[in-house]
Each structure stands twice: as structure tokens, then as C-alpha cells.
Amino acid sequence: ISLGSCTMKLNAASELLPLSRPEFTNIHPLAPEEQATGYRELVDNLSEMLKVITGLTGVSLQPNSGAAGEYAGLRVIRSYLESIRQGHRNKVLIPASAHGTNPASAVQAGFDTITCACDELGNVDMKDLKEKAESNRKELAALMITYPSTHGIFETEIKEICRIIHACGAQVYMDGANMNAQVGLTNPGTIGADVCHLNLHKTFASPHGGGGPGVGPICVAKHLTPFLPGHGIFGNQQNEVSAAPFGSAGILPITYGYIRMIGAEGLTQTAKIAVLNANYLAACLNETYGTVYRGENGFVGHEMILECRKITEETGITENDIAKRLMDYGYHAPTLSFPVHGTLMIEPTESESLAELDNFVNTMLHIWIEIQEVKNNEADKADNVLINAPHPEYEIVGDWSHAYSREKAAYPIDSVKENKFWINVARV
Ligand SMILES: Cc1ncc(COP(=O)(O)O)c(C=O)c1O
Incomplete structure (x- = not known):
């Protein structure tokens, strides 16, 4: 099964060109640090860019897919909760509009899941969210919310949702696989999320492949940075999720090249066009098929569900x-x-x-x-x-x-x- 299969965007050959250079391809994932200083610079620069894009403070490029990012992010949350003596919190609230990997990752990371309903417009049902957050207040570890959602809309109440969850002492995990509808316009930091993953193979030009290689980096707020995945090679294996310290590092030059070539303005423009294109299709097919959900303002987000x-x-x-x-x-x-x-x-x-x-x-x-x-x-x-x-x-x-x-x-x-x-x- 290919990774990130719902965002099959076209990637330019120029983004792939660096991969034909032996300097990038002939390096072993476990090469000693002193033989990989150039790669390290690329990893550090790319991490800085992803921090700016997400509005968050820490980054790990280790997870090998979006779902692996979810798993890693939840382990980070667990470590943080344990550090503040809240390790008993074991429940993750997930709206019905979340991506299917969210509950699977939560269970894989040892949490119990609670589903929160959506209203007729496809938004998170705020009444249900409040009730479920409140009744599980003491055991709630996190909310996992896909934004924009798998219903193809931007939740207008997203900041309030984050506030409610934080008021219960829990963390907000934003599934950022649909980041190509946000880059330069908004970000997880702005809405108040604590952790997000990105799908470089969806938003940032790396190939989907037949099951990979993918990169699902996680970005986290400051209080979570001490718990990011480490690696045995650096003498700290906490929350390690991949055999290689930087996961699928061999394909990072694609994303790095993409971001450098298109620049900040270009990235923002892509987000606008992603949303515009989805709305163009929704408008053209409105009189025939019609769409199941539209946001409060009558528009869809990055995708639409055709009835x-x-x-x-x-x-x-x-x-x-x-x-x-x-x-x-x-x-x-x-x-x-x-x-x-x-x-x-x-x-x-x-x-x-x-x-x-x-x-x-x-x-x-x-x-x-x-x-x-x-x-x-x-x-x-x-x-x-x-x-x-x-x-x-x-x-x-x-x-x-x-x-x-x-x-x-x-x-x-x-x-x-x-x-x-x-x-x-x-x-x-
Ligand atoms: C919203 C969302 N979250 C998570 C994932 C999982 O990503 P991956 O296929 O890289 O594991 C996807 C994949 O398409 C997605 O659309």
C-alpha cells in the first residue's frame, strides 16, 4: 500500500535530481557523524525550516511515515505526562473526522481511544467534545485532530477545541498530513497544538512509493522537546522509532530542494492553490453530484467528498x-x-x-x-x-x-x- 495515498500530487523532476548525486546517495544511514557533516547541515537546515512552517520548537525527522509520526508523537506525549506525574492518563479523544491511522496509532502506543462525534456539517460536535473531555478529564492524555479534517474542511472552532483539551490537562496532537492546505497561511503552533506530524511524501514533494520510503517528521512545542526520539548511535534511545537516526534520510534532499527552490512565497501560493483547486472542482460538480460537507462559509478545504x-x-x-x-x-x-x-x-x-x-x-x-x-x-x-x-x-x-x-x-x-x-x- 502506498504511503499518503490520498494526496497524489505531481512532483517535479528537478526535486529528484539531487538523488542522482553520489554525494547524497552513497552514504550509509549509520555513517559516523564526522563523515556526514554535509548531511548533518542539511538535516539541521531542514529541521529549522519545518519549525518555521509549523510554528513549533522541536523536530524529529526519524519517523518513516505519517502513521509512524503519529506513533512517535504519542510516545513523546506519554513521556512528557510521565515527567509531570500524569503518566496514568491513558485516553486519547479522536473525532470521527480524523484520519483512520489516528486511532490505530493511539492503540499501538498503548492508549485507549474515545470517539467524538461530528455534526451535520462535518465539524467536530462541540457539545460531544466538551462532554467527553470533561467526563474523562482525569485520564485524558491527548486529543488527535486532523486539520483540515478528513471531511475536507477547516474546523472554525479549532482554537477553542485546543483550549478545552488543555483545560483538562491533556495535549493536542494535530495530524498535519494535510499541511499543503496550510503552509504560510496558518500552522499548528498558531492554533495551539502541542505536536504535529507532517507527511513529506504528501506536502513536500517526496515520492509516495509502494510503501515508502516515506518521512513523517514530528514537530513539537517547547515543553515536549526533551522527549523527542533519540537514537542508540547518540547514546540515548528514548522513544526511538527507526533503525536509522534520521529515518529515511536518503530522500531528505528532495524536500530540502523543494522548499529552497519554491521559497516562502511559493509555498504560501501552493497552499492557496491547493484550496482553490478543491473549491473549483466542488463548484463545478455542485449541481450534479454535490459535496457532502462544506465549512461554515460554504467552502471546502483541501479536498472534498463527492456525494x-x-x-x-x-x-x-x-x-x-x-x-x-x-x-x-x-x-x-x-x-x-x-x-x-x-x-x-x-x-x-x-x-x-x-x-x-x-x-x-x-x-x-x-x-x-x-x-x-x-x-x-x-x-x-x-x-x-x-x-x-x-x-x-x-x-x-x-x-x-x-x-x-x-x-x-x-x-x-x-x-x-x-x-x-x-x-x-x-x-x-
Ligand atoms: C490525514 C492523514 N493522516 C495520516 C496519514 C498517514 O500517513 P502515511 O500513509 O504516511 O502513514 C494520511 C495518509 O494519507 C493522512 O491523509
Whole structure:
């Protein structure tokens, strides 16, 4: 499973170029410090940049993924609580809009989890949050909150949420995997979080890979810095989470190069465009599919959840059929049925051009027409382009007995005629 799979932004080749230099690639992760002074400078400079970006004081680049960052951050919180004689605090409050890795990491780190409800708009239900924080006041270790949330919105009450949790003597863990909607505009330090992780493979240009290598650094507020992961090589193994002292250090030059090349202004611009692109798609698809959640001001954040449940009710066509049909149009299916069943979650990111966004909108609207054909009985309910999708080349050139044409299956719009990506396998 690839890391950070919901943010598949495009990364420039220039960011990867340093990795072809032997000075970067030929070094062993456990090389003695005096043979790696250049790397150390890069690690220190990058850490300083991440402190500025997150508004926090300490950084560890050791975790190898976002989820590993969550685990490391929670261990840091536990160590801190133990140091102030609050080690008995063993519960972590997690809103339903959090990313799925949050509860998994909390359990892995030995905590019990409590789920906090969300309201109809997708925001944290403040009444439920207050009640659960209050009734678990003495045992509460932390809140883990994804911001902007997996519901694709910025919680307007985020500062109040942090205040409530702190008033209970607990810590706030902000899942910063969606940081590409924040950089330069706001940050975990500003909202009052104590710990956050970043997904360098989502926000800062390193590749997702097939399971890695990833980097999920944690950034922490001042009172937590003494508890950051150490490493045996430095004679202090506290909260160590990776065999190598700086985790996947070999790919740090990518993020370093990305930040240096794009600069502070460029980073802020990417955050604005990430949010703009998601809102552009949401606006273009509002009259047809519609989005499940919007923030209080009517906008989505970095991503949006496309409503498909009504379509299923009316036509039998599911979000799964739409995802598979997208492959016929050359698109990798977006996140499916997460975090809301019966929906598609789409995150265009800042890296897609307007032309590409328009092509995607055109594709989704064309699929909408195909859905209407099923609804209006113009297409056979049991044999249509959606439920049979995707259509690989071997099916198109083979015997054909479908109620629709080969052309409709394989070349539904002009852009596909010009640039067809053939899927290898049909639906199993
Ligand atoms: C909000 C959020 N948190 C955490 C993660 C987990 O990151 P990783 O896949 O690097 O473990 C993701 C991954 O996409 C995410 O979107």
C-alpha cells in the first residue's frame, strides 16, 4: 500500500535530481557523524525550516511515515505526562473526522481511544467534545485532530477545541498530513497544538512509493522537546522509532530542494492553490453530484467528498462503479468510501493545471450523463458502461456482446481519443 495515498500530487523532476548525486546517495544511514557533516547541515537546515512552517520548537525527522509520526508523537506525549506525574492518563479523544491511522496509532502506543462525534456539517460536535473531555478529564492524555479534517474542511472552532483539551490537562496532537492546505497561511503552533506530524511524501514533494520510503517528521512545542526520539548511535534511545537516526534520510534532499527552490512565497501560493483547486472542482460538480460537507462559509478545504449515495438509491450505480469507470477515462480512482461510505473523496492538490482540472470536470460530467442514461432506462440496467467498467484493450478487440458500442466503452470523450491510457485488467 502506498504511503499518503490520498494526496497524489505531481512532483517535479528537478526535486529528484539531487538523488542522482553520489554525494547524497552513497552514504550509509549509520555513517559516523564526522563523515556526514554535509548531511548533518542539511538535516539541521531542514529541521529549522519545518519549525518555521509549523510554528513549533522541536523536530524529529526519524519517523518513516505519517502513521509512524503519529506513533512517535504519542510516545513523546506519554513521556512528557510521565515527567509531570500524569503518566496514568491513558485516553486519547479522536473525532470521527480524523484520519483512520489516528486511532490505530493511539492503540499501538498503548492508549485507549474515545470517539467524538461530528455534526451535520462535518465539524467536530462541540457539545460531544466538551462532554467527553470533561467526563474523562482525569485520564485524558491527548486529543488527535486532523486539520483540515478528513471531511475536507477547516474546523472554525479549532482554537477553542485546543483550549478545552488543555483545560483538562491533556495535549493536542494535530495530524498535519494535510499541511499543503496550510503552509504560510496558518500552522499548528498558531492554533495551539502541542505536536504535529507532517507527511513529506504528501506536502513536500517526496515520492509516495509502494510503501515508502516515506518521512513523517514530528514537530513539537517547547515543553515536549526533551522527549523527542533519540537514537542508540547518540547514546540515548528514548522513544526511538527507526533503525536509522534520521529515518529515511536518503530522500531528505528532495524536500530540502523543494522548499529552497519554491521559497516562502511559493509555498504560501501552493497552499492557496491547493484550496482553490478543491473549491473549483466542488463548484463545478455542485449541481450534479454535490459535496457532502462544506465549512461554515460554504467552502471546502483541501479536498472534498463527492456525494454518490443518492445516485445509488436512484439507479443502483455505486461509487465503486464510478471509480472504475474513471479508469476508462484515464484517471486513477480517487479515495473510495472513506471517510464516508458511498462517496468519493477527491483531492486535486496544487499541482494540477486548470486544463487538467477542466478535463476531470468534463469527465465527471460525462459520467453523470451515463448515470442519467441508466436512470432514464436509455441504458440497460444490467449491461452498461458503468457496471462493466473498466474496459481493457483485450475486451474491446475481442468478441463484443454488450448493449453499447465499443467506442462508447473505450473512447467516451475526445481527450481520451488523443491520450488513451489502457487499463490492464477488467473488473474481477
Ligand atoms: C490525514 C492523514 N493522516 C495520516 C496519514 C498517514 O500517513 P502515511 O500513509 O504516511 O502513514 C494520511 C495518509 O494519507 C493522512 O491523509
